[in-house]
Amino acid sequence: MLIELKDVNKTYNNGQPLHVLKGVNLSIERGEFVSIMGASGSGKSTLLNILGILDNYDSGEYFLNGKLIKGLSERAAAEYRNHTIGFIFQSFNLIQFKTAIENIELPLFYRGTNRHTRHNLAMEYLERLGLTDWAGHFPNEMSGGQKQRVAIARALITHPQIILADEPTGALDSKTSLEVMELLKKMNKEENITIIVVTHESGVANETDKIIHIKDGVIGSIEENLRHDASPFGGADGIMK
């Protein structure tokens, strides 16, 4: 069991207390390709933040690789994030004043890898994602799809066990969305990386093997979706959006 959540609760105390997660129980095996679906405000992003150790939770238990993740120091949390988890965000979250290759290198910089190794590795990933020609470009010179591929390269470069993707296609058109999903699928199959995608689009969820529905802070149904026809998209062709 790679990820195990037991009765996780989370309340935000910004002015009015907001009970976002109300006892979440969830387990995800190594190598799974999972999506978490829910309407906005259902707590799916909060859940993802907790899974990614970006945020802490109030009660319950979260085991990652069998280790309890609770009350970690900032340093330890940073180490976990750097070594075991890769992040992909809706708004790409690339650093604007760094070139594509510098963005990809950054996690290794914080890991203390030397420059030469970092550079070579980053070039390797750029090549795998077909972005070799864009190595020296800044994010604002690239298209959304290219930016997201840079972000994926950045997530992959540390050889994470888990990739957490928060609405990875939210800012992309349907064609590039499909490409990105195909890419994630490939990573899942070829490198056996556990991928967790948070989305509110059923089309995106349909590409994954397992769909976890979350509603009002609790896990609803969990669908096995190996045939990828769970929720057909609008339109006759069945392409996203």
Next chain:
Amino acid sequence: MRFDTDRFREIGNTLTRNKSRSFLTGFGIFWGIFMLLALIGAGQGLKDLLGKNFEGFASNAGLIIPRPTSKPYKGFKRDREWSMTTEDISILKNSIPEIDVATPLNSKWGKTIIRDKYKIEASVKGLRPDYAMIESPHMKYGRYLNEMDILQYKKVCVLGKKIYKTLFPEGGDPCGSFVRFDGLYYEIVGVDYSSGNMSVNGRADMAVSIPLSLFRKTYNSGNKVDIICITAKSGIRVSEILDKAKKVLARKHYFDPGDSNACMVLNTESFFMIVNSLFKGVNILVFLVGLGTLFAGAIGVSNIMMVTVKERTVEIGIRRAIGATPKMILSQIVSESIVLTMIAGAIGIVFSVAILAMAELAATTDGMLTAHFQIGFWTAIVAVLILTALGVLAGMAPAARAMKIKPVDAMRDE
């Protein structure tokens, strides 16, 4: 914490991203360090310039000048004139062991010194060689008076700077030439370039010094002494010696020891003390103003860094999300602050050194530096240390804020 090219590239990146802001922020520091160093240099230069007035003069010297009495004493009427003799010098030296040097000075005013077609009014001083202990000569050419001159009644003289300049407009070494006054020819043996404004019976640059023995013969002054100049042994206050000397002289010459007018004493020590306390005040002012400006600059840096951190919330959040520890973020912000402060400060140091060098150039006359404006090497080193400390301090508050940024804040802050 690693210090490699990567780190400096990171710092360079962020600082050059918003050039005008970095520039304006740095300007505060630049101005602060410039003000501090320029003021220190200026204060020092002023002190030197003022010190010029006392140049060459022993800081522990005292002068004793006889005046008419103002009180009747032991049957003598008031307003009685009295004068000192060579004998008094040996009495003073014997009865007051704290005296280091005691030397007589006789002088005549308004003598016309002539060389060929050139002439100038000057005072003539009859001196012994040990007068150099009171007012040290600054010999440009030749030598000062010596014991031989005294013993052999040599007709030699040492010219003051102004006299030399007037009588020898063409310049060059005048030693061996002659000047004439009061019908006698004197061979020039030296030129004294000391230019202090404090002097006994005429400024040094407007005086001709001749051997005391010759002076007495020429002007028939017998063993009379106009002024006795003394210096105190080290660690002893001149004023104490002068008080004692007054008493000794009062007993010898029969005037009331309580008669404050009968014997005038001058004490260079008190002049030096006034100047020193004045410049202590000036220095305190310089440090207050300079350091104040510097601190204002540092607070400016801190302020701007604060805004920058706020602006960079997302970026810092991203960095945190992909594995930067708070310590790494802290060290980045603090290093940025240090680098900005150091660069601006270094420019400030260079600039103030350049300005002070120009001031020194302006203060140089006749190829001789009259005042030192330039700050010392160690002053600059201390300035650099202060800058580093300020850089760290200025970076602290913004860095603390940056450390509080959680990765999720970045996500929310889109």
